[in-house]
Amino acid sequence: MTFLYDADAERGAEWAALFAERAPEIAFHYCADAVDPRSVKYLGVWHPPTDISAKYPNLEVLFSLGAGVDQFDFDALPAELPVVRMIEPGISDAMAEYVTLAVLALHRDLLAYRVQQAGGDWQPLRFRPPGALRIGVLAKTSLSALQPFGFQLNAWGRSRQSIGGAICFAGKAEMDKFLSQSDILVCLLPLTSKTARILNGALFAKLPPGAAIVNCGRGSHLVQADLLVALDSGRLSGAVLDVTDPEPLPADHPLRLHERVLLTPHVASMTQPETAVEVVINNIRRHQAGQPLIGLVDRHRGY
Numbered sequence: 638m639t640f641l642y643d644a645d646a647e648r649g650a651e652w653a654a655l656f657a658e659r660a661p662e663i664a665f666h667y668c669a670d671a672v673d674p675r676s677v678k679y680l681g682v683w684h685p686p687t688d689i690s691a692k693y694p695n696l697e698v699l700f701s702l703g704a705g706v707d708q709f710d711f712d713a714l715p716a717e718l719p720v721v722r723m724i725e726p727g728i729s730d731a732m733a734e735y736v737t738l739a740v741l742a743l744h745r746d747l748l749a750y751r752v753q754q755a756g757g758d759w760q761p762l763r764f765r766p767p768g769a770l771r772i773g774v775l776a777k778t779s780l781s782a783l784q785p786f787g788f789q790l791n792a793w794g795r796s797r798q799s800i801g802g803a804i805c806f807a808g809k810a811e812m813d814k815f816l817s818q819s820d821i822l823v824c825l826l827p828l829t830s831k832t833a834r835i836l837n838g839a840l841f842a843k844l845p846p847g848a849a850i851v852n853c854g855r856g857s858h859l860v861q862a863d864l865l866v867a868l869d870s871g872r873l874s875g876a877v878l879d880v881t882d883p884e885p886l887p888a889d890h891p892l893r894l895h896e897r898v899l900l901t902p903h904v905a906s907m908t909q910p911e912t913a914v915e916v917v918i919n920n921i922r923r924h925q926a927g928q929p930l931i932g933l934v935d936r937h938r939g940y
Contacts, residue, residue: 638663638664638676638678639663639664639666639673639676639678639679640656640663640664640665640666640677640678640679640680640681640917640921641666641667641669641672641677641681642665642666642667642681643667643680643686644667644681644702646667649667649668651910652665652913652914653665653666655914656914656918659914659915659918660918660921663918674692674693675693675694675695677693677695677696678695678696678697679696679697679921679924680693680696680699681701681702681917682699682700682701682702683701683703683708684709685699685709685713685714689713689714689718690715696718697718697924698718698720698721698920698921698930699714699718699719699720699721700723700917700920701721701722701723701934702723703722703723703728704723704724704728705722705827705855705940706722706934706939706940707827707828707829707857707939719924719930719933719934720933720934720936721920721930721931721933721934722932722934722940723908723913723932724916724931725909725912725913725915725916726912727907727908727909727912727913728906728907728908728909729778730906731905731906731907731909732778732779732905732906733779733781733782734782735853735879735901735904736779736782736783736823736825736851737779737782737783739851739853739877739879739899740772740783740788740823740851741786742877742899743821743849743874743875743877744765744767744770744821745764746762746764748896748897749762750762751896751899752896766787767787768787768789769789770788770789770820771788771789771790771791771818771820771821771845772789772790772791772819772820772821773791773793773815773816773818773819773820773821773822773823774790774791774792774793774803774823774825775793775822775823775824775825775826775854776793776794776824776825776826777792777794777800778825779823779825780792780800780803784802789804789818790803790804791804791805791815791819792804792805792806793805793806793812794807795807795808796808804818816840816843816844817843817844817845818845819845820844820845820847820848820849821849821850822844822848822849823851823853824836824851824852824854824858824859825853825854826854826858827854827940828854828855828857828858829938829939830939832854833857833858834857834858834860835858836850836852836858836859836860836863836864837859837860837863838860838863838866841864841867841872841873842872844872844873846871846872847871847873847874848873848874849873849875849876849877850864850873850876851877851878851879852876852877852878853880854880855880855882856880856881856882856883857882858880859878859880861891864892865892865895868895868897868898874897875897875898875899876898877898877899877901878899879901879902879903879904879905880903880905881900884902884903885902886900916931919931920932
């Protein structure tokens with residue numbers, strides 16, 4: 638029984654030490670060339686090999702090393718192969734931290750002050766109290782981190798849910814109402830065929846005038862040209878983008894140069910070895926015991 642970590646070698650060494658400490662009964666490798674591929678039952682990757690069935694004929698579970706699986710081509714994977722996405726506290730905690738940072742930056746006009754600083758200006762801007770600002774989150778992640786500030790919190794999901802301290806909206810029928818009550822819209826959706834390009838001009842038109850957006854999902858959620866039009870027309874007041882398409886953007890791309898846009902290089906959350914290893918070990922042991930896997934991907938939904 639072998640787990641092969643087929644990704645960054647530096648992190649692989651960290652994983653190896655943690656596996657040796659916490660699960661010495663599981664053979665762990667992070668160099669694909671140094672392991673018999675027939676022994677690999679568990680494989681952790683960012684991008685699976687195209688010839689996965691031929692390369693690893695005894696593979697039993699494929700692990701994504703990140704929270705998303707939109708980079709996987711499911712048509713190229715065996716239909717019976719379980720695919721598990723990474724669900725660990727380090728990812729969700731870091732995402733909540735980043736969303737809080739982005740929302741507060743927009744709330745307290747840091748983009749405008751950045752422009753003032755560059756231009757040598759000194760002009761205090763009046764801001765609204767948090768209780769007057771409505772934060773809409775596409776998904777439910779990170780809401781609890783925003784609660785202490787007193788914002789009005791709204792959440793939207795495909796199905797009905799209940800979240801303490803937030804007004805919840807569900808389904809296509811309630812999307813427009815949700816958008817109309819989102820002064821800052823945060824996108825944390827998984828990328829699927831249904832959510833690709835969801836952040837577009839039609840959606841921006843349904844937000845309150847002067848609203849702002851935060852995208853921590855995937856770059857393909859956003860129609861960049863529509864965002865630029867919305868910013869230049871004043872329909873939107875600002876945007877914080879942690880993801881783009883492509884990554885990185887060309888050096889002369891308008892989003893890189895726009896004064897109302899804050900770009901970060903896909904750093905909102907990162908898999909933390911200490912907690913990620915624990916999740917993977919637990920799932921391997923669950924699989925061996927015939928128990929359901931945590932984070933098992935529903936291929937029909939795409940996440």
